[in-house]
Amino acid sequence: MKHFASTLAVATLTATLSTAAMAEVTIKVAYDADPVSLDPHEQLSGGTLQLSHMVFDPLVRWTKDLQFAPRLAESWEQIDETTMRFKLRDGVTFHSGNALTSADVDWTFDRLKASPDFKGIFAPFTDVEVVDELTFDLKTSEPYPLILHTATYIFPMDSQFYSGTTEDGKEKAELVKHGDSFASRNLSGTGPFTVTEREQGVKVVFDRFDSYWDTASEGNVDKIILTPIKEDPTRVAALLAGDVDFIAPVPPTDLKRVEEHDGTTLITEPGTRIITFQLNQNRVEAFKDARVRKAIDYAVNNAGIVDRIMRGFGTVGAQASPAGYLGYDESLTPRFDVEKAKALMAEAGYADGFSVTMMAPNNRYVNDDKIAQAVASMLAKINIKVDLQTMPKAQYWPTFDERAADMMMIGWHADTEDSANFHQFLTHCPDETTGNGQYNSGNYCNPEADALMAEANATTDQTKRGELLRKLEGILYADAAFIPLHWQNLAWGARDGVHAEKIVNALNFPYFGDLKVD
Amino acid sequence: MLAYLVKRVFQAIAVMFAISLIGFAIQDNLGDPLRELVGQSVSEEVRQQLRDELGLNDSFVTQYVRFLGNALQGDLGTSYFFKEPALDVILKKLPATLELVMGATLIIVGLSVPLGVYTAIKPNTILSRLIMGISIVGISVPVFLTAILMIFVFSVELGWFPSYGRGDVVHVFGYWDTNFATADGWVHILLPSVALASIMLPLFVRLIRAEMMEVLQSEYVKYARAKGIRPYRIYFIHALKNTLLPVITVGGVQIGTMVAYTILTETVFQWPGMGFMFLEAVNRVDTPLIVAYLIIVGFIFVVTNTIVDLIYGLVNPTVNIARMGA
Numbered sequence: 091m092k093h094f095a096s097t098l099a100v101a102t103l104t105a106t107l108s109t110a111a112m113a114e115v116t117i118k119v120a121y122d123a124d125p126v127s128l129d130p131h132e133q134l135s136g137g138t139l140q141l142s143h144m145v146f147d148p149l150v151r152w153t154k155d156l157q158f159a160p161r162l163a164e165s166w167e168q169i170d171e172t173t174m175r176f177k178l179r180d181g182v183t184f185h186s187g188n189a190l191t192s193a194d195v196d197w198t199f200d201r202l203k204a205s206p207d208f209k210g211i212f213a214p215f216t217d218v219e220v221v222d223e224l225t226f227d228l229k230t231s232e233p234y235p236l237i238l239h240t241a242t243y244i245f246p247m248d249s250q251f252y253s254g255t256t257e258d259g260k261e262k263a264e265l266v267k268h269g270d271s272f273a274s275r276n277l278s279g280t281g282p283f284t285v286t287e288r289e290q291g292v293k294v295v296f297d298r299f300d301s302y303w304d305t306a307s308e309g310n311v312d313k314i315i316l317t318p319i320k321e322d323p324t325r326v327a328a329l330l331a332g333d334v335d336f337i338a339p340v341p342p343t344d345l346k347r348v349e350e351h352d353g354t355t356l357i358t359e360p361g362t363r364i365i366t367f368q369l370n371q372n373r374v375e376a377f378k379d380a381r382v383r384k385a386i387d388y389a390v391n392n393a394g395i396v397d398r399i400m401r402g403f404g405t406v407g408a409q410a411s412p413a414g415y416l417g418y419d420e421s422l423t424p425r426f427d428v429e430k431a432k433a434l435m436a437e438a439g440y441a442d443g444f445s446v447t448m449m450a451p452n453n454r455y456v457n458d459d460k461i462a463q464a465v466a467s468m469l470a471k472i473n474i475k476v477d478l479q480t481m482p483k484a485q486y487w488p489t490f491d492e493r494a495a496d497m498m499m500i501g502w503h504a505d506t507e508d509s510a511n512f513h514q515f516l517t518h519c520p521d522e523t524t525g526n527g528q529y530n531s532g533n534y535c536n537p538e539a540d541a542l543m544a545e546a547n548a549t550t551d552q553t554k555r556g557e558l559l560r561k562l563e564g565i566l567y568a569d570a571a572f573i574p575l576h577w578q579n580l581a582w583g584a585r586d587g588v589h590a591e592k593i594v595n596a597l598n599f600p601y602f603g604d605l606k607v608d
Numbered sequence: 609m610l611a612y613l614v615k616r617v618f619q620a621i622a623v624m625f626a627i628s629l630i631g632f633a634i635q636d637n638l639g640d641p642l643r644e645l646v647g648q649s650v651s652e653e654v655r656q657q658l659r660d661e662l663g664l665n666d667s668f669v670t671q672y673v674r675f676l677g678n679a680l681q682g683d684l685g686t687s688y689f690f691k692e693p694a695l696d697v698i699l700k701k702l703p704a705t706l707e708l709v710m711g712a713t714l715i716i717v718g719l720s721v722p723l724g725v726y727t728a729i730k731p732n733t734i735l736s737r738l739i740m741g742i743s744i745v746g747i748s749v750p751v752f753l754t755a756i757l758m759i760f761v762f763s764v765e766l767g768w769f770p771s772y773g774r775g776d777v778v779h780v781f782g783y784w785d786t787n788f789a790t791a792d793g794w795v796h797i798l799l800p801s802v803a804l805a806s807i808m809l810p811l812f813v814r815l816i817r818a819e820m821m822e823v824l825q826s827e828y829v830k831y832a833r834a835k836g837i838r839p840y841r842i843y844f845i846h847a848l849k850n851t852l853l854p855v856i857t858v859g860g861v862q863i864g865t866m867v868a869y870t871i872l873t874e875t876v877f878q879w880p881g882m883g884f885m886f887l888e889a890v891n892r893v894d895t896p897l898i899v900a901y902l903i904i905v906g907f908i909f910v911v912t913n914t915i916v917d918l919i920y921g922l923v924n925p926t927v928n929i930a931r932m933g934a
Contacts, residue, residue, distance in 0.1 A: 291885070292880045331770070
């Protein structure tokens with residue numbers, strides 16, 4: 091009997107020890123912003139997608155090298171020109187305990203189609219047809235090449251959880267953009283984390299979901315405390331002081347500090363957001379002349395801007411598509427040659443130059459106002475006198491919509507991670523009915539380029555599509571349709587022992603579910 | 609006294625009305641709130657539809673009358689970002705700000721009196737010169753710079769204090785969580801309080817010093833000295849009492865100013881109070897919240913000024929409050 095008791099004691103002791111050894115892994119994360127809502131369909135923004143990857147899970151997701159990896163969809167096949175059949179992973183449950191089925195995907199798809207922010211992306215899609223519990227067809231009206239790109243935006247929601255009405259009689263599924271709703275405060279996804287506490291703008295606490303399906307993942311973080319820290323110096327100080335374990339973004343001025351500081355690591359990746367200037371042909375007669383546009387492109391020293399102003403923290407660009415996109419053409423190189431620029435100006439009859447107005451935001455893109463100043467002084471060398479005005483983004487966007495200056499700065503990241511998206515919004519002939527060229531403040535219009543885009547968007551053969559998009563980029567380059575500057579790089583800072591380099595990507599939503607911490 | 613109070617209440621209402629009108633008038637120039645609410649690729653048509661839903665396309669007068677009608681019923685609008693009544697959002701953030709102001713006030717009161725008195729009594733010692741020198745620097749360095757410097761010295765390099773946030777707070781009642789109940793809370797509030805105090809402290813040291821020096825020249829102090837009353841009694845009982853009168857008036861007004869200064873301090877220290885919230889609201893073009901903030905801060909100014917006038921009357925009964933009201 092005594093022997094038994096001691097065995098029991100040893101057993102208890104071992105059990106206690108092993109739980110102690112499996113102590114909770116908690117990490118503190120500081121971002122420059124927090125998600126606006128817990129509703130994944132309320133706003134199409136980086137913050138929302140970040141949250142979606144933590145508490146929901148997409149059908150497929152991007153890998154580090156911009157390929158597709160299966161998540162909730164185990165496999166897929168094109169069964170006819172306009173239908174892609176997906177097979178869902180078996181045994182996935184939502185946080186509520188409900189099992190994931192095709193019906194949830196169908197329900198989520200309908201909600202996406204109704205969301206003001208997402209319906210644009212889902213416009214080519216007509217329906218989700220449920221085949222059986224775990225199989226469904228995603229249908230498009232016409233052959234469409236970006237089915238998987240779009241599937242990265244389908245984060246199935248728990249249709250049972252979000253159905254019905256709340257106590258005060260509101261629909262739980264209701265999508266409210268500027269008010270309170272059930273979905274903006276409650277959630278049930280299939281993701282690695284659940285939200286256990288949230289004070290908007292102050293902190294969000296995520297707890298590991300015990301029944302998460304991805305047991306193969308090496309992620310071992312049990313709790314994440316996300317604090318939005320908007321001030322760059324404070325965010326960096328918090329990391330260096332050891333108050334937080336992971337920060338994003340690291341501002342260009344502090345890259346070195348984070349890299350050289352003992353106990354922290356700097357992680358960088360080239361980003362996919364291109365920064366450009368547009369030349370308004372409706373306001374300035376000279377901008378209608380391709381030689382003048384080209385002269386400006388030749389006068390702007392992109393590499394110098396990246397080197398001096400961005401402190402090397404950008405990738406010099408000569409086109410809209412970053413490397414890795416189908417339309418990226420490596421033969422298009424940045425133009426910089428002041429003599430040539432002067433010659434082109436003279437050839438076009440503007441040797442004496444002219445005056446233009448320029449506008450740029452001063453808190454939207456990294457160093458945006460400094461970049462604008464640099465470009466203005468570079469243009470002075472070819473006798474273009476620039477009257478520059480910078481303003482906060484809140485005032486900038488309405489001004490941009492009015493096309494209030496001759497040259498305006500705009501940065502763009504393709505929601506679809508696809509080259510055609512840049513053209514659709516930035517350089518397509520402006521067309522109010524289709525919304526194409528919505529951000530084309532230059533009023534550049536080239537039917538040949540538009541035709542290429544239309545053809546590319548109806549071509550499912552990726553090789554052929556790549557050729558079309560590269561040809562499109564070539565035309566825009568030859569025409570100097572806009573002035574490309576650089577793609578902003580991305581930077582994260584982590585405490586040593588937080589293996590964040592494996593989970594970050596060019597799209598800037600780290601996969602925290604897979605994060606391993608020593 | 610009553611007549612005076614009634615008059616002040618009417619003044620306060622008039623000021624609130626003016627503030628609401630100004631706040632409302634500038635909101636059109638703050639930018640387009642829709643840009644912050646929707647993604648970049650949302651079409652103009654959809655945005656226009658949302659503007660209609662929000663009532664942003666109505667005329668200024670329609671919008672203002674609607675706002676005023678709601679405000680009179682205690683509804684200052686709903687924050688776009690927090691999706692809650694703007695008044696609730698501010699009331700939730702208010703305790704953090706008030707505690708920060710309280711912390712800074714404690715530091716100012718605790719340090720300015722001894723430092724001011726000392727530099728007045730012994731104006732020529734090295735220590736006095738040092739204090740005066742530092743106070744000049746303190747006045748001229750902007751508060752956000754002080755704050756960032758302190759973070760780098762005391763958080764990053766020395767690791768003594770946390771760099772951001774409020775730390776462990778203890779719930780008191782309603783929306784009030786306090787920093788003053790835990791050690792962690794004290795550690796968190798210290799740096800921000802010092803940063804906030806850094807602008808006002810030198811001002812008060814100099815003010816008390818100047819007043820004190822003047823008082824020390826007065827006849828009754830000379831008389832007291834002649835009578836052989838011990839120096840510390842002269843300094844701290846007789847002289848200081850008269851020194852503090854103008855200091856209280858200035859101090860009361862400065863507390864209101866300090867609430868405004870919290871915008872910078874809170875932003876740098878990520879202090880979840882209403883100053884930080886206001887700056888964010890401006891960035892997000894959260895117009896209902898901006899207008900509500902202006903009204904509340906205006907209200908705090910008016911209330912502190914009224915209280916200061918009343919206290920002034922109590923400390924110095926020769927001031928006839930009733931006549932001030934007439």
